[in-house]
Amino acid sequence: MSAILVIGGDRLGNIVDLLQERGFEEIHHVTGRKSSQTGVKIPTSVDMILVLTDFVNHNLAKTVKSQAKERSLPILFCKRSCAAIAKAFRHSA
Numbered sequence: 001m002s003a004i005l006v007i008g009g010d011r012l013g014n015i016v017d018l019l020q021e022r023g024f025e026e027i028h029h030v031t032g033r034k035s036s037q038t039g040v041k042i043p044t045s046v047d048m049i050l051v052l053t054d055f056v057n058h059n060l061a062k063t064v065k066s067q068a069k070e071r072s073l074p075i076l077f078c079k080r081s082c083a084a085i086a087k088a089f090r091h092s093a
Contacts, residue, residue, distance in 0.1 A: 002023050002024045002025055002026070002047050002048075003024065003025070003026035003027070003028065003043070003045040003046045003047055003048075004019055004024040004026070004027055004028070004046065004047065004048045004049070004050055005028045005029075005030070005042055005043065005046045005048075005049045005050070005064075006019075006027060006028065006029045006030070006049075006050045006052065007030050007032050007040075007049065007050070007051045007052065007056055007060060007061065007064055008030075008031065008032045008051055008052030008053065008054070008055035008056035008080065009029075009031065009032075009052045009055045009080045010031055010033070010055065012027070012029055014082050015080070015082060015085060018082050018085060018086065019050075019085075022089060024047075024048075026045060028043055028046065030060075031055070032052075032055065032056040032057050032060045032061075033055075033057070034057075035057065035059075037057070037060055038057060038059045038060045038063055039063070040060065040063065040064065041067070042064065042067045042068065042071065042073070046073065047073070047074075048073060048074045048075070048076070049064060049068050049073055049074070049075040049076070050075075050076050050078070050085065050088075051064065051065075051075065051076065051077045051078075052078065052079065052080040053077050053078065053079060054079050054080055055080055061077075074092065076088045076089070076092055
């Protein structure tokens, strides 16, 4: 079972379908709007992190990037659109 953590975006909408097509069965989402979310911990089941850059608190992005590096998790940064996410996945493969 694959799991992904999405950081940013108030709603995911069609992004959920795109991620499921990519094989992610478990999708965790943190909006990143509240400063209290900067202390988020990456769930242990997560295999990859997707940061939606146009909807995220900078301190949260820094925290998540640091945690991902410690756990050697792949992390993608892109805008909140299905086209941008699909392109980021193509370039990461």
